Amino acid sequence: MFFTSDPTERPVSPDAPAIALDHVSHTYDGGVLALDDVSLTVQRGEFLAVMGPSGSGKSTLMHSAAALEVPTSGTVRIDGRDTRGLSETKRTELRRDLVGFVFQSYNLVPSLSVSDNITLPLRLAGRAPDVAWIASLVDRVGLSGRLEHRPAELSGGQQQRAAIARALVARPAVVFADEPTGALDLRTAQEVLELFGEVAEDLGQTIVMVTHDPAVAARAGTAVVMADGRIVQTVQQPTAADLAGRLVAMSGV
Numbered sequence: 001m002f003f004t005s006d007p008t009e010r011p012v013s014p015d016a017p018a019i020a021l022d023h024v025s026h027t028y029d030g031g032v033l034a035l036d037d038v039s040l041t042v043q044r045g046e047f048l049a050v051m052g053p054s055g056s057g058k059s060t061l062m063h064s065a066a067a068l069e070v071p072t073s074g075t076v077r078i079d080g081r082d083t084r085g086l087s088e089t090k091r092t093e094l095r096r097d098l099v100g101f102v103f104q105s106y107n108l109v110p111s112l113s114v115s116d117n118i119t120l121p122l123r124l125a126g127r128a129p130d131v132a133w134i135a136s137l138v139d140r141v142g143l144s145g146r147l148e149h150r151p152a153e154l155s156g157g158q159q160q161r162a163a164i165a166r167a168l169v170a171r172p173a174v175v176f177a178d179e180p181t182g183a184l185d186l187r188t189a190q191e192v193l194e195l196f197g198e199v200a201e202d203l204g205q206t207i208v209m210v211t212h213d214p215a216v217a218a219r220a221g222t223a224v225v226m227a228d229g230r231i232v233q234t235v236q237q238p239t240a241a242d243l244a245g246r247l248v249a250m251s252g253v
């Protein structure tokens, strides 16, 4: 195996998982143990939901897995690349190259058109746009007629679909979605979840979606349930009723 001094430039085995957490713990300043010895592998093409009650550690898990946060201990690999010991700049580059994000509040740039929002990650990375890929993405998210509009001129569902196209445009190893339907009405939420399902199924896109909602988590192929900073259950092909029952049982009601 060939190593350079720069971990982000190491060649990666083609079958490395999209995400691999190995005995990851995180304690915030003030002493809160938010992640407690979590190991988790997300295979390429997997659509994984992370669910659990408020304060169970979902956001901390996502931030650690996405190299936004440096955990106190343990190893995080993204697409086989070890994120330990990287400078802030190198972590930013690694996220830019390997990770896409979708947030509850869309986080589109208000002054940019939909088109410029979608292609922003490519401009930030200095990468040439793949015109055919962008056109297929825009078509898939149903925004072909809206490309020159500003985000404020779109509905919430359309803004979230633009954010999904933006997350996919650089063909990341993994897309993290943090409560992606939290600001949407039920019907629009269903449409956005369908889009995530199609993207996972048709494009083989790895997706990690954080949610507290069993009905949302049930759209994923696998759900992990967190409690007190640990993954306490892993459910394949989850249903909303099953996940809701598990949450109720955990809360001791």
Ligand SMILES: Nc1ncnc2c1ncn2[C@@H]1O[C@H](COP(=O)(O)OP(=O)(O)OP(=O)(O)O)[C@@H](O)[C@H]1O
Residues within 6 Å of the ligand: 028, 029, 030, 032, 033, 034, 052, 053, 054, 055, 056, 057, 058, 059, 060, 061, 212
């Ligand atoms: N920046 C921080 N500083 C100190 N403690 C924090 C910080 N962020 C989170 N915590 C604590 O870490 C624990 C896990 O929080 P986290 O936000 O990961 O949970 P969560 O499951 O995402 O919750 P929610 O669903 O409410 O967003 C909680 O006890 C929380 O209070």
